[in-house]
Amino acid sequence: MSNGLSGPAPDERPTPQGRRTPEGVRIDPEAEAQPEIRRTTLSALVKHEPGVLAEVSTLFSRRQFNIESLTVGPTTDPDRARITMVVEEPEPGVEQAKKQLAKLLPVVSVTELGEDSIERELALIKVDGERPDEVHAVAEVCDARTVDVGPRALTVEVTGTEPEVDRAIEAFERFGVREVVRTGTAALARGTNETANTTGEP
């Protein structure tokens, strides 16, 4: 193929000094580009209507946002539901996730909860029933409750922050954990801070 245009070849052209990270941030050309991963909790107030959860979850999957947990439930307003998500993303991923969420029409508002927010997760842990007394003892230490007692299996309920629940599950592992179910994190802002702006104004 003979055609083409004339002009200096790439190596004969001046080159600029600068460089950007793969995230598009201008950096010192000598610096190592190492994006920091951020783990945070997002709370979205949404219209309580069919399809909202699907819209939110397909958004996260198609934009490849890393989502650790997602919970959804009603609020005191029958027309509103609250979705709480724990996301783990390098910047600007977290900011993007917030802005893309806010763009969905059924989403009324999105708040990123600070580190001092109240976060709780519930887990049900089913263990072998051979040593019920020891299970009760561990449950007491972990602030867990026994919710089902059978001849072959016991189920305990534990509530706490995600690491607390992790530790509790670890503690019960010595009895032989048969099954675990976890709800994912639910969270509210502390004190009088609002978790979500209810007016819908950005």
Place this chain on the structure above:
Amino acid sequence: MGTPPETEQTAEAAPEGVETGAQAVVEALRAAGVEYLFGVQGGAIMPVYDALYDADDLTHVTMAHEQGASHAADAYGIVSGDPGVCLATSGPGATNLVTGIADASMDSDPMVALTGQVPTAFVGNDAFQECDTTGVTDPITKANYFASDPDSVGDDVGTAVALAAAGRPGPTLVDLPKDVTAAETDRTPGEPTTPETYHVQERADEVAVEAAAHAFEAAERPVILSGGGVIKGDAHEELREFAFRTETPVVTTMPALGSFPEDHDLAMEMAGMHGTGYANMAITHCDLLLAVGCRFDDRLTGGIETFAPDAEVIHVDIDPAEISKNVHADYPLIGDAGTVLDQLDEAVEDAPDADEWRAQCREWKETYSMAYEIDEDAPLRPEFVVEALDEATGDDAIVTTGVGQHQMWAAQYWTYTEPRTWVSSHGLGTMGYGLPAAIGARLAADDDQDVICIEGDGSFLMTIQELAVAVRENLDITVAVLNNEYVGMVRQWQDAFFEGRHAASEYSWCPEFDKLAEAFGAAGFAAEDYDDVPDAIEGALAHDGPAVIDFRIDPGANVYPMVPSGGDNGRFALTEEQL
């Protein structure tokens, strides 16, 4: 006595109110100012078509295929600025629209799709021609609605139309179950409005504007990057005014072709993968980039690491989610393009001191000129064909294209000076877009505007059936096929990156497009030599109705400059050896 007067009155008088869900749909379209619809009939949408039968003020164009309907509506939206509307039945009708909806979504074009659906009682039962249309189109629409109530179906449609054009435009869809459109209602839809949860910020924050203005004033090598949002936001006048006053060189993205006059001294034209060398040099070496209404697509930026690496970025966009998505914005300005450009114009007192930079840009325009040589005895150069068409048509002529090499030549070698004259598939890259788009563009354009569809042989064959529609509607469109009997862009990449192994890119036989045009009832022309070109163009333009010119171009012609995918914009290749 003749016919009883009552009967005569019923036949003539326009209905005072609506009687069915379908009539509410039509009434909502009317209230939203819709004039044209593009669609294909089918079972579940029949009640809507039946209501359209009486609507003399709404023109429906029956397309050959639903994909054509969606592209025609998309192009209508691009040229007119008002949402283009397409209609289809449930199931395959709706899925055939999907390509066009995705195309409109990627390019932020105002478009509304109305789809029939099986009756509500059958939904979820895998009924005949059932498809979860709202589910399928959720990721590619700005919003979609499943109309569940005849009393609110009209409002659903009104909202969809209003939303498609508001803020950052995009496609919306309303799924219309047959029982809902057939059901009785007397609810006339209200004024079309956007939903309460939809917010658009028109003016940028004043403090942010001040900061951006200071950065701009301090720049030594400023460049304006005009994006598609400048055209969609009707901000081309504000952009031109700002560029002229501050004497700032202007680079455009592909969707922004026409936002700035390419024959102006400050015009650096299109940047990116097949942008001009001078545009890519300007972007690569600038120290301030004022980007307006663009989303920093990878075909523009090449590798992010080397994109405008010395530049502070002022990013004006109406969509906050575009800020710092791909390229970090040092000065984000959220708002309507024209409004924010006015704010900036006011805040910038002294234009940057950039005489040297302008001289450098001018020099690059010489050094990396797009000029090419012609050998009269060699096969036709596609660049020549594009320039000949440009010369033979008015300044406000509209160009539509498919996707591939022909699209790039059309972008590079036509001189765009007016907004809404370039109609193409940018983000999704949909081959076959050109002809159905020309149909939509023709109906949105003024009668004295030429509409030229530049297509490739492979791309044209994907939607060629729409020629039947152009003939049936007697639409004055000239289709110029840049025929190289290849899927040319793929062939070019195979030569550059796959050792010339032409897998599935060569056509051992191609139809004669001039004859095929005649079979459809259009006028057909062919041009093989340079001498044939003027007559073929003249004949096609003079023909009142659709005409097709089969330009047998150099099969070896490649598109240059070229920045390989993910490459450094400043290291664009001018020949294959440089790739």
